[in-house]
Amino acid sequence: MSTNVGVEKGKQSLAVPKQKRFTKQSTKDNISGYLYISPFFILFSIFGVFPIFYTAYISFFKWPILGAKEFVGIQNYQMLFTDPTFWKALGNTFSIWVISTIPQLFLALILAVILNQAFLKGKQFFRLAAFLPNITSLVAVAIIFDAIFGEKYGILNYALSVFGLDPFNWKGSYFGTHIAIASMVMWRWMGYNAIIYLAALQSIPKDLYEAATIDGASKTQQFFKITIPMIRPMIIFTVILSTIGGMQIFTEPLMFSGGGGGPLKQGLTLTFYLYEEAFVRNSFGYASAIAWVLFLIIILFSIVNQFITSRIKSAD
């Protein structure tokens, strides 16, 4: 609707060229401003805003794909909190997120500092090598790592056997599955985060370090008192992105553990559980409740992250 109105108004001002001079610039800016941003808002309303609220609505119903829908109030949520599978999925999601994100961001920062060394030769090549894993699809990453972590013929178990260790059943245990999935996440994202940090490092004015050197600050002091505070916004950015991504992890566990998340449900994450409830068992009501709880968890995490990362600055 709003597009049509905008177009008509636009036509009017074109049709009367003499008056064009007298149409105030602010009026024209208002019309074209809203016209130009309208595609985003129209499509986002239909495929973004409406579904979010409708998910909340569905979550109060027993809603099979066919057949009668029945209003059940908060029963889906009550069921969720007493559902051991939900808690298992939450635990798995959290465990994979911790194992993958925390070491990853530390290593990415170290890698960025190394890539930023002035004497380094072949900078372009090393940056490219660091970034390359990020272009592969999650499905491809999962398939490759599946081969690497295979129990019988996987290269990793072969490497273990070279050191005289027994082959490990990566797919059959919580620990093995979480490590395998976390390593997929790390492999795909560490270089990406390092490049983001590198950009932030390069934007730090050189004279800050020169002044600090003259004042007698050591390299370590400079790192913690200049580098870290200066790239804080980028650290916050990567922490938020990794959290949102980590809470939504789906493709890797689905590919690695298969339907249901494996015999122990060791690969079942929240989004995986949501997917199975909705599109395998067709219980839309229950799946919608999972979706909303997942959303609230992400918000809660973002707030906690904000709180923790805001302490970086107050530390200096």
Added chain:
Amino acid sequence: MKEVGVKWYSPGRIIVYAVLVIMTFLSLFPFYWMLVIGSNHTSAINKFPPAMVPGGSFIENAQKVFSNIDFFAAIGNSVIASTAITVTVLFFSSLSGFAFAKLHFKGRKFWFLFVLATMMVPAQLGIIPQYMIMSKLGWINSLNAVVIPSMVSAFGVFWMRQYISATIPDELIDAGRIDGCSNFRLYWSITLPSIRPALATLGLITFMGVWNDFLWPLVVLKERSVQTIQIALRTLNGAYYTDYAMILNGTFLATLPILIVFLLFSKQFIAGLTEGSIK
């Protein structure tokens, strides 16, 4: 940049290069391993020690891939969806970005914050109603279901707004106005030609994102004839999971197009990524 008194073989430098060599090895090894398994016969992989170098069965494995899944149709679907989305995202993002950066319309700060806030909302949250909408529209098993909702991107709007604010001076816009340019002319003839680097980076990010997308296409594309390459790969992996050589061969073939696109644009892409994130 030569530092006086620091030899190239100082311990610090050796450590730096050692770390980078290890990093490069870990980054590239899975690609190499994909090629090794994908080009060997299954019997060469299923033994101890496994084959460590590429073998001669690449074409044989590829033929098995082509007979098990409709590989080229899936690649075609991925190309269509990725291209359509990339073109529309670039147009709508740069147009909105231009409006947010250079047009003084009422409430533009509010609406821009709104765009930023939408970036925080996880995509899965609305997946069930989205599925219902697609059902109602009859778009299940149609690429429309993948393309239409993704024609705009909050990240794209944000990216373009930042870039246009930082690179197009207001004086240029004012000069255009004095010469009688309409707002659309200001966008089309003045802004668009000057933001090519940002368009290239956003275009590549968008293209790769759609190419690699999994959950949503998995939900709405059930028929084999409309599946994108990622879903076809999953089918290949799920149905024939014992034949690693064939599966990894398919994975390699599916990764190749995006690898080529990326390597062609990599220099500009990484520069754009580092530049854009500072602003």
